[in-house]
Amino acid sequence: MDINSSNIEEIVRQVLDGMKGNIAPAAxxxxxxxxxxxxxxxxxKPEKFxxxxxxxxxxxDDDILVKVECCGVCGTDAHEYKRDPFxxxxxxxxxxxxxxIVKIGKNVTKDSAGKxxxxxxxxVTSVTLHDDPxxxxxxxxxxxxxxxxxxxxxxxxxxHFKGWFADYIVLHKGAxxxxxxxxxxxxxxxxxxCAVLIHAVERAKTTGILRFNSRVVVQGxxxxxxxxxxxxxxxxxxxxxxxxxEAKRLNFARxxxxxxxxxxxxxxxxxxxxxxxxxxxxxxxxxxxxxxxxSPVAHANIYKFIRNGGGLCELGFFINxxxxxxxxxxxxxxxxxxxxxxxxxxxxDYATTxxxxxxxxxxxxxxxxxxxxxxxxxxxxxxxxTNLKMEGLKIAVINK
Ligand SMILES: [Zn+2]
Numbered sequence: 525m526d527i528n529s530s531n532i533e534e535i536v537r538q539v540l541d542g543m544k545g546n547i548a549p550a551a552x553x554x555x556x557x558x559x560x561x562x563x564x565x566x567x568x569k570p571e572k573f574x575x576x577x578x579x580x581x582x583x584x585d586d587d588i589l590v591k592v593e594c595c596g597v598c599g600t601d602a603h604e605y606k607r608d609p610f611x612x613x614x615x616x617x618x619x620x621x622x623x624x625i626v627k628i629g630k631n632v633t634k635d636s637a638g639k640x641x642x643x644x645x646x647x648v649t650s651v652t653l654h655d656d657p658x659x660x661x662x663x664x665x666x667x668x669x670x671x672x673x674x675x676x677x678x679x680x681x682x683x684h685f686k687g688w689f690a691d692y693i694v695l696h697k698g699a700x701x702x703x704x705x706x707x708x709x710x711x712x713x714x715x716x717x718c719a720v721l722i723h724a725v726e727r728a729k730t731t732g733i734l735r736f737n738s739r740v741v742v743q744g745x746x747x748x749x750x751x752x753x754x755x756x757x758x759x760x761x762x763x764x765x766x767x768x769x770e771a772k773r774l775n776f777a778r779x780x781x782x783x784x785x786x787x788x789x790x791x792x793x794x795x796x797x798x799x800x801x802x803x804x805x806x807x808x809x810x811x812x813x814x815x816x817x818x819s820p821v822a823h824a825n826i827y828k829f830i831r832n833g834g835g836l837c838e839l840g841f842f843i844n845x846x847x848x849x850x851x852x853x854x855x856x857x858x859x860x861x862x863x864x865x866x867x868x869x870x871x872x873d874y875a876t877t878x879x880x881x882x883x884x885x886x887x888x889x890x891x892x893x894x895x896x897x898x899x900x901x902x903x904x905x906x907x908x909x910t911n912l913k914m915e916g917l918k919i920a921v922i923n924k
Contacts, residue, residue: 562691564616565904573904578684586697589627595688596620596713597911597919605908612679619676621688622648622712636700649675650700650874710892711881719877721751723869724839731862733835734812739763741810741829744817745773747917752814757781758883765804798828815840820848827855839866898922
């Protein structure tokens with residue numbers, strides 16, 4: 525048979541018709557098709573992020589490609605942005621991120637808690653423990669994240685997509701990743717800071733002093749103190765006095781569940797301030813105290829708010845804030861105070877945090893109001909400057 529162009533057209537039409545209905549088109553990646561190149565916000569020198577575009581790497585059988593939806597700005601990011609104290613520059617920062625899986629290697633079937641993972645799922649990352657890859661989240665009760673790797677705090681290399689301040693992030697084998705598809709975007713942005721408080725309250729519980737009916741004082745109403753109040757409320761603790769120097773923050777503390785507030789600016793000297801806290805509890809000192817500021821003076825003060833035999837959790841000093849002067853006789857020995865320190869979190873705390881966020885929503889705590897500023901990736905420098913100016917509470921970088 526003589527094949528001419530019209531025959532070929534006919535054959536092609538027949539073949540295409542035959543394909544209709546029995547060959548599904550390639551499943552489109554969630555959130556649109558995957559581009560060849562994508563942007564990262566590279567911190568190239570202190571106080572200067574630059575948007576840079578790189579080819580997205582090949583996703584191997586062990587990798588996950590995540591399209592970034594949003595990433596919170598952490599105090600750690602602000603420190604690194606300002607002076608590079610961790611020596612990471614050049615670096616793509618952002619570790620409080622969340623996004624959607626758009627491509628997943630065939631060897632990756634479950635998240636770090638054993639939940640199935642697939643394209644379209646919403647995820648967050650936590651810490652990567654290279655020194656002991658056999659550690660699972662259930663072994664981690666005694667180990668916090670000090671010394672572990674965190675996506676968003678790794679110096680730049682040929683990979684580039686190692687931080688959440690970007691369009692995409694590539695997660696490799698060993699990365700801890702959690703499927704959080706059942707949480708809304710605002711909740712997912714708040715997971716990392718909330719995990720810090722879940723850990724602190726777990727530490728506090730080890731004293732045996734923190735109970736449902738405890739009188740609890742929370743000093744400092746930044747994001748950490750406010751979330752502390754929320755965690756206590758979801759546990760059923762209702763007698764909470766918040767201490768801060770700003771009326772606006774104290775009002776927010778009430779919305780988060782504080783039963784009374786004390787503005788330290790209304791009092792002259794620590795004796796008067798301690799009297800103010802006592803009055804706010806109806807004539808009692810606190811059974812337990814959470815110290816959520818980075819101020820050494822605030823650390824010294826908080827002992828005066830606690831009853832004999834009470835407890836203290838100190839969690840305000842993420843970085844060295846200097847020495848505090850206390851009186852060991854009056855503040856610790858004669859009062860028999862039980863003190864615990866708390867720093868960051870464990871992987872186990874992450875799983876607890878997801879449930880906390882659902883409970884907080886269920887009892888109507890306005891967690892989403894903690895996110896006071898949202899910036900697009902193009903304005904990441906403004907986002908960090910806003911954080912450094914201590915304006916607002918949680919600042920987030922949002923991708924469209
Ligand atoms: Zn952080």
